[in-house]
Amino acid sequence: MHGVSTRKVDELVKALGMTGISKSRVSELCEELDEEVERFRNRPLEGAYPYVWVDATYLKCRQDGRVVSTAVVIAVGVKAQTGEREVLGFDVGPSEDGAFWSAFLRSLVARGLCGVRLVTSDAHRGLKGAIEAVLVGASWQRCRVHFMRNALTLVPKAAQQMVGATIRTVFAQPDAASAHQQWRRVSEGFRSRFPRLSELMEEAEEDVLSYAAFPSEHWQKIWSNNPLERVNKEIKRRTIVVGIFPTEGSVVRLVGSVLSEQHDEWQVSKRYFSAGSLAKLDRREEQMAEQPQLAAS
Numbered sequence: 001m002h003g004v005s006t007r008k009v010d011e012l013v014k015a016l017g018m019t020g021i022s023k024s025r026v027s028e029l030c031e032e033l034d035e036e037v038e039r040f041r042n043r044p045l046e047g048a049y050p051y052v053w054v055d056a057t058y059l060k061c062r063q064d065g066r067v068v069s070t071a072v073v074i075a076v077g078v079k080a081q082t083g084e085r086e087v088l089g090f091d092v093g094p095s096e097d098g099a100f101w102s103a104f105l106r107s108l109v110a111r112g113l114c115g116v117r118l119v120t121s122d123a124h125r126g127l128k129g130a131i132e133a134v135l136v137g138a139s140w141q142r143c144r145v146h147f148m149r150n151a152l153t154l155v156p157k158a159a160q161q162m163v164g165a166t167i168r169t170v171f172a173q174p175d176a177a178s179a180h181q182q183w184r185r186v187s188e189g190f191r192s193r194f195p196r197l198s199e200l201m202e203e204a205e206e207d208v209l210s211y212a213a214f215p216s217e218h219w220q221k222i223w224s225n226n227p228l229e230r231v232n233k234e235i236k237r238r239t240i241v242v243g244i245f246p247t248e249g250s251v252v253r254l255v256g257s258v259l260s261e262q263h264d265e266w267q268v269s270k271r272y273f274s275a276g277s278l279a280k281l282d283r284r285e286e287q288m289a290e291q292p293q294l295a296a297s
Contacts, residue, residue, distance in 0.1 A: 034249070037256030040263070045088060045108065048115025049077035050281055051218075051273075052088065052138075055228040056096045056124055057235060059255075061245040070248065071096045072235070072255055073104050076227055080115060080278055083271035085227065087263040088113060092251050098126025105134040117281065118214060120225055122146040128207075142207035143225040144171065154197045163190070163197070171223065176212035183209060215280045221272065231262055 054075045061070040073096060075088040089111070091104045101124065119131050120141040131140050148167060152160045166186055173179040187201035211223040221227075238258050245251045266272075 033253055033257060037253060037260065040260045041089060041252075041256055042111065045086075045112035045114075048080040049086075049088065049113060050080050050115055050117040050278065051222055052077040052113075052116050052119045052135075053225055053228045054101075054119060054121045054127070055225050055232060057232045059239055059245060059251055060243065061248055061251055063248070067244055068094070070094065070245075070251060071100070072251065073101070074228060074231065074259065075104070075108060076231065077113070077116075078272050078278075080281075081275075083273040083275055083278055085266040085272045087231075087259045087266075090255060090259055092248055092255070096124050096126070098130055101127045101130035102134055105130055109134060118210065118222060120222055122225060123150075123207075139210045139213065140207060141210040141222060142204060143223075144208055145224045145226070145229075147204060147208050151197055151200060154200060155194050159194075163194070166190075167201075170209075171219075174216070176209070179209050179212045180205065215277065217277055217280075218273065227272075231259070234258060234262065 052075055054073065056071050056073045058069045058071055060067055062068075063070075071093050072090060073093070074090045077086055077088045078084070079086055089104070089108050091100075091107065093100045113135075116135045116138040118139045118141055119135060120143060121127055122143050123146065128140050131138060148164060151167065152164060155163050166189070170179055170182045170186060173182050183201065183205050187198050187205075190201070191198040211219050214222060235255055235258050239245075239254060242250075242254065245254075
């Protein structure tokens with residue numbers, strides 16, 4: 001029923017020891033599922049979400065007689081009150097350009113998304129501008145894992161292990177000032193052998209080190225898109241049996257079901273951040289307002 005043929009659903013039902021299922025019953029089940037997904041997708045978002053992760057994945061879908069690559073954009077956030085992760089929303093569209101990202105973020109704001117301090121993502125086209133325009137006041141964290149992958153493509157394979165280990169010394173630094181200093185040392189050290197890598201590091205410094213302006217106990221969870229990477233892997237695992245989706249609606253049905261299930265699991269699992277840990281965000285902001293020099297520490 002998740003974009004799978006009636007025959008396959010019928011075979012599954014019989015394998016479970018039940019009688020076959022009619023096309024009309026499959027349609028009824030799909031309609032019920034669509035209603036549940038839409039309720040989940042459009043539910044109000046209540047309270048502040050200081051940390052948000054966004055990412056895109058692609059699935060194959062039939063459209064006007066052609067098979068096209070369809071973008072699925074997803075947002076996950078941590079609720080300030082509880083420290084729990086939530087699937088904030090998702091959308092499906094032809095590409096992940098700036099207009100699509102802006103519309104998606106505006107839809108989250110319209111449902112109540114607020115209090116965002118940091119958005120973590122890969123360097124998707126148009127996303128940084130969309131964040132600046134829609135989530136005013138929020139910082140952007142360029143995923144360090146994706147950045148590292150991009151960086152290593154600029155050096156010979158034989159040097160990649162050494163280069164990766166050297167760049168990772170930045171993330172072992174204890175504070176923001178030390179991280180920035182080490183970043184610049186590493187970048188300058190690569191200049192003679194790998195000038196393109198050095199240029200990339202110069203351009204990306206502020207974006208990759210945005211995490212350092214937040215409490216250090218949060219760094220390992222906010223400097224990469226790992227929370228969403230795992231979600232995307234589950235979506236890929238669950239959609240591989242479909243292959244090519246017959247309609248965009250079937251993409252929404254299956255992805256929405258997977259995300260709703262993940263959302264429910266997070267509600268009963270261990271909190272991603274403790275309440276006490278998240279309270280440090282407000283205290284740090286108060287200190288920075290009183291002593292602006294702390295913003296660079």
